[in-house]
Amino acid sequence: MRQEEIWDADAAESYDTPGTGMFAPDVLGPTVATLAELAGNGKALEFAIGTGRVAIPLVAKGVAVTGIELSRPMVEQLRTKAEEEAIPVVLGDMATTTAPGAGSFQLVYLVFNAISVLQTQPEQVECFRNAARHLAPGGRFVIELWVPDVHKLPPDKKAVVCQSEPGHISLDTYDVLTQHVVSHHFDFEEGKRTARLFQSPHRYIWPSELDLMAQLAGFELESRHADWQGGPFTADSESHVSVYRLPGGEAASGATS
Secondary structure (H helix, E strand, O other), rough: OHHHHHOOOHHHHHHOOOOOOHOOOHHHHHHHHHHHHHOOOOOOOOOOOOOOHHHHHHHHOOEEOOOOOOOHHHHHHHOOOOOOOOOOEEEEEOOOOOOOOOOOOEEEEEEOOOHHHHHOHHHHHHHHHHHHHHEEEEEEEEEEEEOOOOHHHHOOOOHHHHEEEEEEOOOOEEEOOOEEEEEEEEEEEEHHHHHOEEEEEEEEEHHHHHHHHHOOOEEEEEEEEEEOOOOOOOOOEEEEEEEEOOOOOOOOOOOOO
């Protein structure tokens, strides 16, 4: 399925979970605080802005945010919470679409594994190049991404159970040859024999591969942490927050190491 078909009206309406999951304060708070620090007094651009999970609280901190989003229903959901004047959004592919003010942003960010929805390596490289086109000299591109957990695959098996809790089971099926993974999310009610299924395809990226993509677009790796709180990235880390910086300009106050 194409991404436009996956992120339809039903997905947009059920995406927000205020106060819980990825909307929980202990998840969202450190994300927004770190991005606000990195943006400083400059403008920010969010690739795959979705329903505004991160953009809305970031604007509340005084950062001017513009978005690029492929899904019209996701933007329509955003519009129930923020007007176009507050958070302008351009409809389009984050790998190729140009937002107003390209070349003047201090920060471009792409969170919650969203770069992996681009299904090929060339598309992912173009995403880095598009970020570079939007940034001013010295600007930063921040990516939050999971570390592929193919080591969890049982011998001769292609699926890993990621989550199992009352009312929800999720599993990932892998094609290690193409680095493709499909996430399957099953939601069900107690006493019912049927479940609601949501599937999303991804192309997973190793950290070293991500760094090479960055180099091809002219970036340098500035920092990598295991989370938004700045925890050390180790061989056991399940995800990472990587900050890439373009040469030139003056280092902003949000520099991390």
